[in-house]
Amino acid sequence: MGGGDEELMLAYRGGDAGAFEELYRRHRGGLFRFVTHSVRDRAVAEELYQEIWMRAIEARNRYEPQAKFTTWLYTIAHNRLVDHWRKKGLQLVALEAEDDYPANPGHEPQRILEAKRGLERFARALDALPAAQREAFLLHEEAGMSVPEIARATGADEEAAKSRLRYAIAKLKEALGDG
Amino acid sequence: MAEDADPKASAAYRELGAQEPPRALDEAILAASRRAAPSLTGRPAKSRLSRWAVPLSLAAVVVLSVVVTLRIQHEAPGIESEQTLPAATSAPARVAEAPPPAPKAEAPRKPLAQPTAKAQARQEARRDEPKALPDAAADRAPAGEAAARPAPAAGALARSTAKLEVESPERELERIAQLRAEGKHDEADKALAEFRKRFPGFKIPAAMVERVERRP
Numbered sequence: 001m002g003g004g005d006e007e008l009m010l011a012y013r014g015g016d017a018g019a020f021e022e023l024y025r026r027h028r029g030g031l032f033r034f035v036t037h038s039v040r041d042r043a044v045a046e047e048l049y050q051e052i053w054m055r056a057i058e059a060r061n062r063y064e065p066q067a068k069f070t071t072w073l074y075t076i077a078h079n080r081l082v083d084h085w086r087k088k089g090l091q092l093v094a095l096e097a098e099d100d101y102p103a104n105p106g107h108e109p110q111r112i113l114e115a116k117r118g119l120e121r122f123a124r125a126l127d128a129l130p131a132a133q134r135e136a137f138l139l140h141e142e143a144g145m146s147v148p149e150i151a152r153a154t155g156a157d158e159e160a161a162k163s164r165l166r167y168a169i170a171k172l173k174e175a176l177g178d179g
Numbered sequence: 180m181a182e183d184a185d186p187k188a189s190a191a192y193r194e195l196g197a198q199e200p201p202r203a204l205d206e207a208i209l210a211a212s213r214r215a216a217p218s219l220t221g222r223p224a225k226s227r228l229s230r231w232a233v234p235l236s237l238a239a240v241v242v243l244s245v246v247v248t249l250r251i252q253h254e255a256p257g258i259e260s261e262q263t264l265p266a267a268t269s270a271p272a273r274v275a276e277a278p279p280p281a282p283k284a285e286a287p288r289k290p291l292a293q294p295t296a297k298a299q300a301r302q303e304a305r306r307d308e309p310k311a312l313p314d315a316a317a318d319r320a321p322a323g324e325a326a327a328r329p330a331p332a333a334g335a336l337a338r339s340t341a342k343l344e345v346e347s348p349e350r351e352l353e354r355i356a357q358l359r360a361e362g363k364h365d366e367a368d369k370a371l372a373e374f375r376k377r378f379p380g381f382k383i384p385a386a387m388v389e390r391v392e393r394r395p
C-alpha cells in the first residue's frame with residue numbers, strides 16, 4: 001500500500017484497517033527503539049510501547065493532518081513517557097537537568113569517558129544523557145525530526161529543542177572520542 | 180536539521196542494533212486496530228442515515244397531510260369553498276359550486292305550511308343535517324357528518340361544514356322563507372334586509388323571491 005503517512009492515517013480514520021497495518025509496519029521499529037532507549041526496563045518499555053499505539057488508535061478521530069504523522073505519533077509517545085516519569089516521582093524540570101536523572105544513578109559522564117571506546121561506550125553515553133536531551137536525539141534519529149518538529153512534539157520552544165539536540169550530540173561524540 | 184546532523188553519532192547509534200517489538204505485541208496492537216476499524220466503517224452510513232432522517236420524516240408528514248386533506252375534500256366537496264366564503268364578491272361563484280342538496284331544500288320547505296307525506300319524509304331525512312340556525316348547526320353538525328364520514332377528524336370537518344352551510348345564501352334564504360311561512364314577518368323582513376346586505380350580488384331565484392318577500 002502506498003501513500004503518505006497522513007493519507008494512511010486518514011484512511012484508517014475512515015475505517016480502513018489495512019491502512020493502519022501499513023502505518024504500523026513503517027513505524028513500529030523506530031517507535032520501539034525510541035521507547036526502549038528512553039526507558040531502560042524492557043518490560044516497562046514494551047508496556048509503554050503498546051499503550052502509545054493504543055492511544056493513537058483511540059485518538060484516530062481527532063487526528064488532523066496539519067502536522068506530520070510522525071510528529072503526532074511521537075507527541076503521543078512523549079506525553080506517555082512524561083506521564084510515566086511523573087508516576088516515578090520525577091519532575092519535568094529534572095528532565096532538563098544535566099546529570100540528575102534518577103533512573104541513571106551509576107552512569108556518571110566521567111565513568112563513561114573512562115570506558116573503552118566502541119559501541120558499549122556510546123550506548124552508555126546515550127544512556128547517561130538527561131532525558132530531554134536523549135529524547136531530542138532519539139526523535140532526530142528514529143523519527144527523522146528536524147528541530148522545529150522536535151520542539152512541536154515535545155511542547156518545547158525551538159531554542160530549547162535545538163540546545164538539547166546539540167548537547168546530546170556533543171556528549172555522544174565525546175563518548176566516541178570525537179569531542 | 181542539516182546543521183544538527185552528525186554522521187558519526189548517527190552511525191554509532193545505528194550500530195547499536197535494530198531492536199524490534201515482539202511478534203505478540205505486534206499482533207495485540209494490530210488486533211486492537213482492527214477491532215476499532217469496523218465501528219469506523221459503520222459510522223459514515225449511520226451518520227448519512229441520521230442526516231436524512233429529519234428531512235425524510237418531514238416529507239412523509241407533508242405527503243401524508245396532503246393525502247388526508249385531499250381525501251377529506253373528496254368526501255366533503257363543500258369544504259374547499261370555505262376559504263372563499265368571507266369575500267362577498269365570491270358568493271355567486273359559490274352558488275354554482277354549492278352541493279345539490281341545497282337547491283332541493285327549497286321544494287320540501289315550500290309546503291311546510293301545508294305538510295305533505297313526501298315533505299314530512301324529507302324532513303325526517305334532514306333531521307340530522309346541519310340546520311340554518313347557527314346554534315343548532317354548530318351542535319348538530321358533528322353527529323350528522325359523522326354518519327357519512329370515516330371517524331378520524333370527522334368532528335372538526337363537520338364543524339367546518341356546518342359553519343359553511345350556516346353562511347350559505349341558499350340556507351339563509353331557506354331560513355327566511357321558514358320565518359315567513361311561520362308568520363314571523365318582522366323577523367323575516369329583518370333577515371332579508373340583512374341577507375341583501377351580506378350578499379349584495381346574489382340573485383334570488385323567482386320562486387324563492389315569492390317565499391321570502393312580504394306579500395301584501
